[in-house]
Amino acid sequence: MTISTRLNALWEYANPRKFLALTERVLPALWVLTAITLVGGLVWGFFFTPDDYKQGSTVKIIYIHVPAAFLATSVWFMMLVTSLVWLIRRHHVSALAARAAAPVGTVMTLIALITGAIWGQPMWGTWWEWDPRLTSFLVLFLFYLGYMALWEAIEDGDTAADLTSVLCLVGSVFAVLSRYAVYFWNQGLHQGASVLRAGAVSGTDTEEKVSNVYAYPLLLCLLGFGLLFVTLVFYRTGTEIRARRIKALIARERANG
Secondary structure: OOHHHHHHHHHHHHOHHHHHHHHHHHHHHHHHHHHHHHHHHHHHHHHOOOOEOOOEHHHHHHHHHHHHHHHHHHHHHHHHHHHHHHHHHOOHHHHHHHHHHHHHHHHHHHHHHHHHHHHHHHHHOOOOOOOHHHHHHHHHHHHHHHHHHHHHHOOOHHHHHHHHHHHHHHHHHHHHHHHHHHHHOOOOOOOOOOOOOOOOOOOOOOOOOOOHHHHHHHHHHHHHHHHHHHHHHHHHHHHHHHHHHHHHHHHHHHHHO
16 A cells, blocks of 8 residues: 555545544543553552652642643644644534643643652752743643633634644744754753653663653553543544534534524
């Protein structure tokens, strides 16, 4: 199968009916896989790993903070891609997928900020510091709120999709800063990547890394959070499609009636 054939097959799911048929088939399995990996990773991490010799039991917040922080920026990048698809190809499913992902990204960003404060207080001696990564995460959270508010403020769906797509392009700057701030500004308190880096688990690099006893359950948690995101986006996108259809039917009835 050629690349063009695969892309054409992928574009078929831009059809709302085919997308709904796909989600109805895969969602039951996704819910099960999400529950198994997420619960398994959290139970493994919180109950079957030892306390850290420096941080004590506080280190175990890593199993929530790191996946949430990773998804906070990754969700925005997904929204960026689907927004670009909307602007270029005008596929409604892509715009609705971006809208469906925004609340998930908002919650993940909020979780990352809260757990980061809880983790940082005993480590840094303060709940908040205007560290480059913390600040860019806070700005990203505000962009999420603005993105959702813009969708709600504009009645015409296509206009709302256009404007929110532009906002997503602008907010992507802060998504990049949130992920890579520790590399741009070395003076920040926040540590660099210690798991999501080539060789971090295997030990083939020389940078500071997370011990395998913590890294393996953390990777399972990352998988679980990722599956949760995919599952919620599929579910919420289907809901957005159905809501759009109902809105169109109501408008048609009013026009005829």
